[in-house]
Amino acid sequence: MNPQGERWTTDQVLALAPDEASRKAGGRLAAPGPWSETGADGGAVWGQCKGSGKKPYQAVVDIKGPAFKCSCPSRKFPCKHALGLLLLWAGEERTVAAGEPPQWADEWLAGRRERAERSAGAPSGGGAPSRAPADPEAARRRAERRMQRIGAGATELEQRLEDLLHSGLASADRADGRGSWDETAARMVDAQAPGLAARVRELGSVVASGPDWPARLLEECALLHLLDQGFLGIERLPAPLAATVRSRVGLTTEAADLLTGPDAATVRDRWLVLAQQDSEDGKLTTRRIFLRGERTGRMALHLSFGAANHPLDLALPPGLVLDADLAYYPGARPLRAALGERHAPAAPGPVPPGCGVDAALAAYGDALRDDPWLDSWPVVLADVTPVPGRDGAGWQLADADGESALPLDPRCLGRTGLWQLAAISGGAPITVFGECGHRGFLPLTAWDPTPVSL
Template sequence: MNPQGERWTTDQVLALAPDDSSRKAGGKLAAPGPWSGTGTDDGAVWGQCKGSGKKPYQAVVDVKGPAFRCSCPSRKFPCKHALGLLLLWAGGDGAVEAGEPPEWAGVWLAGRRERAGQRADAAPGGSPAARAPADPEAARRRADRRAQRIAAGAADLEQRLEDLLRSGLATAGRAAQGTSRSGGAGSGGGSWEETAARMVDAQAPGLAGRVRELGAVVSSGADWPARLLEECALLHLLDQGFLGVERLPAPLAATVRSRVGLTTDAADLLTGPEAATFRDRWLSLAQHDSDDGRLTTRRIYLRGERSGRMALHLSFGAAGRPLDSALPPGLVLDADLAYYPGARPLRAALGARHAPAAPGPVPPGCGIDAALAAYGDALRDDPWLDSWPVVLADVTPIPAADGTRWQLADADGESALPLDPRALGRPGLWQPAAISGGAPVTVFGECGHRGFLPLTVWDPTPVSL
């Protein structure tokens, strides 16, 4: 990496912060005062930050990952020292000069590069021994046993849905609290959580998640019976799809399997006998982390510069533990991707990287009508899809006519797309309007049946919302 020509912007650094307090604390350390021994070379930044103790904290960042290490006791990742160091480096005012890393930083960087070389051996074209399957016959037997358990769980769920509809949707409220006397979500008066637990036992986490969503719909608004019926219909469709998956076209069968919780291993996508990688320059459109208390999920949306294809890279980690993959919005990565199978492929595994990430341009976008059409096309292939990623160009945030919601309007004012109600609880909801100032902007987000959920806006550099 050219440390002068490919520095990150401040917004790209702040997009890595785990929370607002980390952004503020990192910002206070974005000055030369507390730092000593700072430096940068091809893909790394390091420095020592004065803290409350006698010894300064040692922070080093592998910008190519990016990945972070700091000697401070913070459980946040990246910590305020890593953020402050990156902000200092991003300023480009000479505070962080090119040089050779000290031993403490060099050892960590060398270890990362060694592990990267080992992963490259396992990639297509690498060591055949590294790609050899352990025991394909044993893996097939395990897959068959799991498919049988899921099929039994789906059949049980079908009976519970039938009992619910026979008893009437009015009983769903009592079933949600585990107090149904007439069967509710299934014989025996079980609650939605109990039904979800049965799906977990059947090794069908996708079905379990949808059952929990049914429980959340009950008594959640004036129209909850209609919405509950819609969700029950989609769940019934998924059950029937899995019970007859052998009769489905291969792409749709792959979608059904993934929806119930059967996934393909990323290594198989990248190195298996049917591996098909797709190389492009991938622009990071958004990076969003969510934490349910047990698992941290990172979603990175990408767009191919040459192909125009959308991709979603997911990574997971235990709550409070660092995630390895990070790519702030606005960076371009020349890399191979392998799409997971499905009727409308979106999720992808990241393969070999051919160059360090570098700042990219503002992505091209479409109008609101085209965005709705793209979501409709995707929904036709995957009826369980909640939303589809789109880039909207030349849209202006304006209040809705009733004054209770915001919407994005086309430049000609003829089409408008309401914001997803989930956006109302996001602290950055005001940012699109503030950045726009009444002028058209480029916005990336998820377009779905709830509306549009904005994730990144360009002005002209990306700002995460």
């Protein structure tokens, strides 16, 4: 047995890089020259990297997280030294020898273990953080007040939509139109309905945004009206659909309640990491990790949030398999899930099984039937080939028989990921994971045969 545990591939390491510059800088450090006192055990890799100063930088990586620590001043996470160390470890087996961590690395690793044990919701660890007992009556009153505020906000928004339809959609294209939508969104924030606020902002972005914008504005207004009416009549909805409506307006469920509450229900499986994607809005970093159960075949989405330029606790590069418990958030078509207990360290996994274009469209249609506000659904496409569309109209993913094709989402056109996808394929069928939605298919990961983030 390898005392250092399962080694990652180079692509799995590079998938953790925060940007292209970090990938290149980490690659330049993926050689023994600048490193000293490197080592690894079953759950960590460490080493000292020579820098511009007299004292080398000390870098350590907790593979089980993964989590990173480096003494350099970089605000990127992971920094180039952590990436270089992992790339060195992922290379030839003898480059980073097995051993015991030095004191500086062991102290940090021990601190992580202690924090995990303190925050574990179960004796075996890995569960939801424990919380102080709450006053049930006070919590009930707060929940009632918030429901009333959201109800008032939904009623006000219905009046805004009705005024718009009476005056005509063309009136939305006034000089002060954008400011009016921003003001309405702010009112929804005041009503404690961030989900409604986000959809109102989307309405403002549709106005005068290109050909046929009135038709698209009408579609979005109809979906927003449906959500308003769903919330205002939520007591008459089936429980799964009511849960979907609550989440769409911005009411959330605590992860601790999902994992350890009285109605907790977890699903244990070997979860293959399909993609990890980060996005920033200037103040907040959102990380989306897509998973697929090896036994259940279920898709799952893990969301985590953090301040911009600050590390997020969970990082899982595509291609790893995680033996763990997941608890799905309630809804008519559950997808988002909270991560519970891990039963083994993450290890490299196989290429996921996939489906054809017709099955992918059917999966999105089934999900849309349960959740009308769904933009897309995650699917793995097998044996598809990226090809230019007819008359130069975008790109498509075509089935092996050429009878069915799925247009690529316009958001990926012009991105380097599109050309990566074409280069990986080389005109031959490949396996691709992404999101299938009304805009088309947005590719996130391709296998060649190891995963490559797009």
